Amino acid sequence: MKQFISAADVNDIQALVSQALEYKQHPLLHKTLGQHKRIGLLFLNPSMRTRLSTQIAAQNLGMEAIVFNVGQEGWALEFEEEAIMSGSTVEHVKDAAPIMGQYFDVLAIRTFPSLKNREDDYSELFIRQFIKYAGIPVVSLESATLHPLQSLTDIITINECLKANPLPAGRKPKIVLTWAPHVKPLPQCVANSFSQWVNAWGEADFVITHPEDYELDTQFTNGATITHNQEEALKDADFVYVKNWSTFNNEYGKIYCNDPAWMLTNAKLSRTNNARVMHCLPVRRNVELSDEILDGPNSVVTQQASNRVWAAQAVLSNILQSK
Ligand code: CP
Secondary structure, eight states, X not given: OOOBSSGGGOSOHHHHHHHHHHHHHOTTTTTTTTTTOEEEEEESSOOSHHHHHHHHHHHHTTOEEEEEOHHHHSOOEEOSTTOOOOSSOOEEHHHHHHHHHHHOSEEEEEOOOOSSOHHHHHTTHHHHHHHHXXXXXXXXXXXXXXXXXXXXXXXXXXXXXXXXSOOSTTOOOEEEEEEOOOSSOOOSHHHHHHHHHHHHHOOSEEEEEOOTTOOOOHHHHBTBEEXXXXXXXXXXXXXXXXXXXXXXXXSTTOOOOOOGGGSBOHHHHTTXXXXXXXXXXXXXXXXXXXXXXXXXXXXXXXXXXXXHHHHHHHHHHHHHHHO
């Protein structure tokens, strides 16, 4: 694996899941693989799970991890080619990234979308420029449109749940991605990425449900059944993935409908096949997801977040082995 920015960078998702689950059983299996190697974790935006789990994963492989909160502590970076830097940006990525490429063996980056200009966000300029100028493998810690480490974690967690409670032979799990209300417009990254990975994995009956006007980019959702009827979507679901996202079509990055009736409750969950409930976290309680669900027996959100370590470890291991 030369980089990890989307499902397209993975040849065999199931093999990567198996490797991650092996690390879960034996965290120090390859404790010297990353010896004398260094990963730079660059955060242009906040994080808790991604930052800590990736540091732990690197440590389990014997790799040194250095965190740099570029967004708060670094020089303001310019990403546009041929920019006249007379504004607030201080250093161009074409000057900064090659230096990081000398300091580190792997570079991992978190950068959120602006939600102001769809074309800019969906061009993935920030992460593309790091790939272009760093000269070393780049790992996405969430980019403008995708969150691949989260999605790999989600597939790992679904696999674990299916192993613990197998479905009848030959039946694929029904996985429902449902939109949920929120107080502010959020990126489409997690929903895009989850859709891309479930489709690429190919082992599920995949349904996406959201209010009108919340259609996601079809490059990620093609292959899924899409409906505005949440009640119908939830029927017989084995997994329900809850997530808010802002509008993609028409007016980009906005909240149109914010109907609290879209929040998942135990009454709605009763329509499912005792579905496991997933969320990437952080979550706004009783806005995006109810206390009764989050604190109830069907929630796997903590298991999901703990699996972030094994997802990151499997990815770093693959990158180290291909260097
Ligand atoms: N799910 C996730 O990426 O969490 P953080 O933003 O805390 O890293």
